[in-house]
Amino acid sequence: MTVSTLNPNSNLKQVWPADMNPADMTPEQMALTALRHEIDLIDDQILELFERRLAIAASVGKAKDAPHGPHTKLRPDREQTVLGRMLGQCQPENAEAVAGLWREIVGWGLARQGTLQVQVWAPNDPTRAFDGARQRFGMAADIRMVRDPQAALAFAAEGHGVAVLAVNTDDAWWVGLRREWSSLSVFDGFGLGGGQPTALAVGKIDPPALPTGRRVVVAAGGDAGDGGGARRWGLATDHGWTLALTDADLAPGEVEGCVGAIG
Numbered sequence: 001m002t003v004s005t006l007n008p009n010s011n012l013k014q015v016w017p018a019d020m021n022p023a024d025m026t027p028e029q030m031a032l033t034a035l036r037h038e039i040d041l042i043d044d045q046i047l048e049l050f051e052r053r054l055a056i057a058a059s060v061g062k063a064k065d066a067p068h069g070p071h072t073k074l075r076p077d078r079e080q081t082v083l084g085r086m087l088g089q090c091q092p093e094n095a096e097a098v099a100g101l102w103r104e105i106v107g108w109g110l111a112r113q114g115t116l117q118v119q120v121w122a123p124n125d126p127t128r129a130f131d132g133a134r135q136r137f138g139m140a141a142d143i144r145m146v147r148d149p150q151a152a153l154a155f156a157a158e159g160h161g162v163a164v165l166a167v168n169t170d171d172a173w174w175v176g177l178r179r180e181w182s183s184l185s186v187f188d189g190f191g192l193g194g195g196q197p198t199a200l201a202v203g204k205i206d207p208p209a210l211p212t213g214r215r216v217v218v219a220a221g222g223d224a225g226d227g228g229g230a231r232r233w234g235l236a237t238d239h240g241w242t243l244a245l246t247d248a249d250l251a252p253g254e255v256e257g258c259v260g261a262i263g
């Protein structure tokens with residue numbers, strides 16, 4: 001008897017391979033087949049939900065238009081909330097997998113609103129910066145290495161995308177965040193892992209959409225963001241200017257030299 005062919009009208013699904021007779025299968029093969037069937041059913045649900053989420057993300061893109069003029073569609077504060085919610089619910093042993101997967105999911109959501117262009121400048125350690133950008137923005141982003149940090153800042157200021165720029169270099173591009181590039185904000189840092197960021201992500205981000213976390217300050221002298229005895233981490237200095245992180249509660253803007261935040 002051929003048992004592998006189901007009546008096409010049956011709503012029973014054939015879970016064993018078409019060329020296999022279950023009577024010939026070992027218990028181990030049966031167990032494996034049943035588990036794979038379970039995975040197939042879960043994949044069907046994930047696919048349906050993922051495609052629904054993509055469609056909603058496309059609608060969100062149309063619904064949100066920054067009140068402060070044209071900015072990138074990227075909303076670091078919302079991404080922080082989405083990831084935080086998932087990490088708060090998952091099993092601790094799955095945290096890394098969940099964080100990576102949701103970065104991808106959100107990256108594809110953003111891509112439904114237009115491909116995110118990322119320009120990376122990191123002359124000393126390009127691979128690490130590129131990998132950091134890929135992890136942060138996901139496979140949907142169009143990520144390119146560039147040779148000129150000023151060109152990358154101009155690209156971001158024109159609203160074409162975001163820049164990821166190394167800080168451990170001789171080029172103090174970050175001083176320009178207060179001067180020429182005041183429409184840009186730092187919204188993330190890479191290479192943290194307990195240590196200091198070695199590259200910063202900069203974009204034309206709607207100020208209320210910055211993440212909550214340590215503020216990034218560019219200030220004259222060595223006391224950037226020190227007010228009130230807040231903790232402060234110096235990242236770089238140049239000709240009397242300091243780039244630092246602080247946990248002082250500063251608002252982005254020219255007065256205190258706050259040029260963004262890192263979640």
Ligand SMILES: O=C(O)C(=O)C[C@]1(C(=O)O)C=C[C@@H](O)C=C1
Nearest residue numbers: 057060074075078079106109110
């Ligand atoms: O909430 C938004 O503004 C969205 O565009 C949706 C979404 C997401 O997929 O969750 C995508 C991109 C944004 O950077 C933040 C979140």
